[in-house]
Amino acid sequence: MSDVIARISLPPDAGLVKSLGVNHTLESALADLIDNSIDAGAGHVIVRLLTSDERLVRVEVLDNGRGMDDQAADSAMRLGEQRAYADEDLGHFGVGLKAASFGHADVLTVWSARAGSSAVGRRIRRADFSQDFSCEVLSPDVANERAEQRSGVLGSPIGTSVIWTEIRNTYKGRNAEEARVWLANAHESLRSHLGLVFHRLISGGGLRIEIQVDDRDQFALGIGVPVLPIDPLGYPGSGHPDYPxxxxxxxxxxxxxxxxxxxxxxxxxxxxxxxxxxxxxxxxxxxxxxxxxxxxxxxxxxxxxxxxxxxxxxxxxxxxxxxxxxxxxxxxxxxxxxxxxxxxxxxxxxxxxxxxxxxxxxxxxxxxxxxRRKHSRKPAIAPDKGFAPQLRRIISNELPLISGDALRLQWKRMPSDEFLDIDFSQRTLWLNSLYRHLFAPERGSLNDAPVLKSLLYLLTHHVFEGQHLGVKDKDEIELWKSVLGAAAAAESKMRESKVDD
Incomplete structure (x- = not known):
C-alpha cells in the first residue's frame, strides 16, 4: 500500500529575492549581463558607469543583439525561467539577469527592441519583487525613444539596454577623493575582469566591449574605451622547454x-x-x-x-x-x-x-x-599630486618606492618655447599649460593626460631621487627642455594648420 495520499505544488516564497546576487561582485555581475548579450547574438556591448558627485548612481549595459518582444521580455524578468538553452549558450540557470542586478541595485529596468516587433520595456523594483514577484510594463512610446537612443550609440535600434538604478554597493562616505579612488579601482577591476573572462571572444573579433565612466548628466558626450583582451597564457615563450x-x-x-x-x-x-x-x-x-x-x-x-x-x-x-x-x-x-x-x-x-x-x-x-638570481628594481620617488590614483597604484606595484619625498606634476603658464621645467627643491615637474589642450582636448583635470604623465615620470623620476642635481642631471634637463619644447610647438602648429584646412 502506498503511503502517498496527495501531491501539492510549493512555489517559492517571494522573499528569496532578498538573497539574490549576494555572492556577485560588480565584475561578475556585469560579466553575467554580457553573457546574456552574447547569447542574443550581440557583437558590440557598452557598459556605462554613471556618477553624480563622484558616486556611482547608475549602471547601463547596452548591446546590439537580437532584442526581445513582449513574450521574451516577460520570460527574461521571470525568476528561474528555464528556456531551452543551446549547447553554445552561456546562460545556464535562468536567474542571471535578476541575481546580477539585485546584487547591486534596487531597481532593474530593461528596454529592448526586436526586428519586426514593437519596442518593449520592463521594470522590477526589488522591494516589490520580494513581496509578490511583480513587474512593471513600461510605455511602448518610451521604449521606442530608448531604442532610438541606443541606435545613436550602437548603430541600430535593435538590441537591449539593461539599467540599474538605486545602486547599493558603492562608496557611501562623504569624502570626494575617497569616492574617486573607489570608482577608479572599480573601473580598473572591471576592465581587467572583462578582458580576462572574454579574452578569446574579443581576440577573435566576435565581441567588442567598451566601458564609459562619466557624470550622469554628461555621458552623452563621452566616448567608451575598448576593453582589451588579457590572455592568461599569453607568454612570449614557455618557461620550460618541455611545456605546454x-x-x-x-x-x-x-x-x-x-x-x-x-x-x-x-x-x-x-x-x-x-x-x-x-x-x-x-x-x-x-x-x-x-x-x-x-x-x-x-x-x-x-x-x-x-x-x-x-x-x-x-x-x-x-x-x-x-x-x-x-x-x-x-x-x-x-x-x-x-x-x-x-x-x-x-x-x-x-x-x-x-x-x-x-x-x-x-x-x-x-x-x-x-x-635564486632574481634582480630587484631600484627604489623610485613616489608619484603624488597630478597623477591619477590608478596610475599611482600601478607605479607602486611595479617599483619599490622611496619613503618621504613624493613627486608632483602640475601645469602652469610658461613661455611658448618651453614644455617642462623642474623645481628640484619642491619635487615638482611643471608642464606648460599652453600645450595642455594637446593632451586633454575635452577638459583638463588634476589627473588628466595619464599617458603623457607616465612617460614623463619614467623619463625624469631619477633626477629627483638624489640629494642635489649633478652636472649630468642638469645636462639631461636641458636636453629634455630643448627637445620637448620644440616638439610641443611643432605639434601645436600642425594641429592649427589642420583646423585651418
Missing part, C-alpha cells in the same frame, strides 16, 4: 585533456599579472565553456596553492566530458568537482609518461631556479 604538455585523465570512461603550461619565471607582464595582482594569485585551473572563462585559477582541491607553483596554469576546454561531475555556481566564477574527477587528475598522464605530480614539480623547479 597535454595530460590525459580518464573520467567515467571519458578522456579529459588537461593542457599544462609553465610561465617563464621573469615574465612580469599583463596576463601573468592581472588587475594589479601578482601571478601568484592566478596559479591553477583556467576552465572555459564556449570560449568564456568560468574559472580563473585556483586548484579546486587538486593541489595546494604555494608561491613555488605560481608559474603553473592548467587549461580545461571541454566541460562536456565531465559535465556530470561539475557543479557551477550561479555567479559563474568557480566550479566544484566531484571526488571522481580529483582521482582521475591524480592519475592523468602524458604520452611521454609525465604525471600531474611531475608537472607540479617541474613548475616549482623553474620558479626556485629563477628566484
Amino acid at each position: 604538455k597535454i595530460l590525459v585523465a580518464t573520467v567515467d570512461g571519458e578522456e579529459v585533456r588537461l593542457q599544462c603550461h609553465i610561465w617563464p619565471a621573469k615574465a612580469d607582464r599583463t596576463g601573468f599579472r592581472i588587475g594589479g595582482k601578482s601571478g601568484d594569485h592566478y596559479q591553477g585551473l583556467f576552465i572555459y565553456r564556449n570560449n568564456r572563462l568560468l574559472q580563473i585559477g585556483g586548484w579546486s582541491d587538486l593541489a595546494n596553492r604555494t608561491p613555488q607553483r605560481q608559474l603553473a596554469r592548467v587549461v580545461l576546454d571541454d566541460l562536456s566530458a565531465v559535465s556530470t561531475l561539475v557543479a557551477m555556481n550561479p555567479e559563474k566564477h568557480g566550479l566544484k568537482f566531484e571526488p571522481m574527477f580529483h582521482d582521475a587528475v591524480g592519475h592523468a598522464i602524458a604520452e611521454d609518461g609525465t604525471t600531474f605530480e611531475q608537472y607540479l614539480r617541474d613548475a616549482e623547479a623553474m620558479y626556485v631556479t629563477a628566484n
Whole structure:
C-alpha cells in the first residue's frame, strides 16, 4: 500500500529575492549581463558607469543583439525561467539577469527592441519583487525613444539596454577623493575582469566591449574605451622547454585533456599579472565553456596553492566530458568537482609518461631556479599630486618606492618655447599649460593626460631621487627642455594648420 495520499505544488516564497546576487561582485555581475548579450547574438556591448558627485548612481549595459518582444521580455524578468538553452549558450540557470542586478541595485529596468516587433520595456523594483514577484510594463512610446537612443550609440535600434538604478554597493562616505579612488579601482577591476573572462571572444573579433565612466548628466558626450583582451597564457615563450604538455585523465570512461603550461619565471607582464595582482594569485585551473572563462585559477582541491607553483596554469576546454561531475555556481566564477574527477587528475598522464605530480614539480623547479638570481628594481620617488590614483597604484606595484619625498606634476603658464621645467627643491615637474589642450582636448583635470604623465615620470623620476642635481642631471634637463619644447610647438602648429584646412 502506498503511503502517498496527495501531491501539492510549493512555489517559492517571494522573499528569496532578498538573497539574490549576494555572492556577485560588480565584475561578475556585469560579466553575467554580457553573457546574456552574447547569447542574443550581440557583437558590440557598452557598459556605462554613471556618477553624480563622484558616486556611482547608475549602471547601463547596452548591446546590439537580437532584442526581445513582449513574450521574451516577460520570460527574461521571470525568476528561474528555464528556456531551452543551446549547447553554445552561456546562460545556464535562468536567474542571471535578476541575481546580477539585485546584487547591486534596487531597481532593474530593461528596454529592448526586436526586428519586426514593437519596442518593449520592463521594470522590477526589488522591494516589490520580494513581496509578490511583480513587474512593471513600461510605455511602448518610451521604449521606442530608448531604442532610438541606443541606435545613436550602437548603430541600430535593435538590441537591449539593461539599467540599474538605486545602486547599493558603492562608496557611501562623504569624502570626494575617497569616492574617486573607489570608482577608479572599480573601473580598473572591471576592465581587467572583462578582458580576462572574454579574452578569446574579443581576440577573435566576435565581441567588442567598451566601458564609459562619466557624470550622469554628461555621458552623452563621452566616448567608451575598448576593453582589451588579457590572455592568461599569453607568454612570449614557455618557461620550460618541455611545456605546454597535454595530460590525459580518464573520467567515467571519458578522456579529459588537461593542457599544462609553465610561465617563464621573469615574465612580469599583463596576463601573468592581472588587475594589479601578482601571478601568484592566478596559479591553477583556467576552465572555459564556449570560449568564456568560468574559472580563473585556483586548484579546486587538486593541489595546494604555494608561491613555488605560481608559474603553473592548467587549461580545461571541454566541460562536456565531465559535465556530470561539475557543479557551477550561479555567479559563474568557480566550479566544484566531484571526488571522481580529483582521482582521475591524480592519475592523468602524458604520452611521454609525465604525471600531474611531475608537472607540479617541474613548475616549482623553474620558479626556485629563477628566484635564486632574481634582480630587484631600484627604489623610485613616489608619484603624488597630478597623477591619477590608478596610475599611482600601478607605479607602486611595479617599483619599490622611496619613503618621504613624493613627486608632483602640475601645469602652469610658461613661455611658448618651453614644455617642462623642474623645481628640484619642491619635487615638482611643471608642464606648460599652453600645450595642455594637446593632451586633454575635452577638459583638463588634476589627473588628466595619464599617458603623457607616465612617460614623463619614467623619463625624469631619477633626477629627483638624489640629494642635489649633478652636472649630468642638469645636462639631461636641458636636453629634455630643448627637445620637448620644440616638439610641443611643432605639434601645436600642425594641429592649427589642420583646423585651418
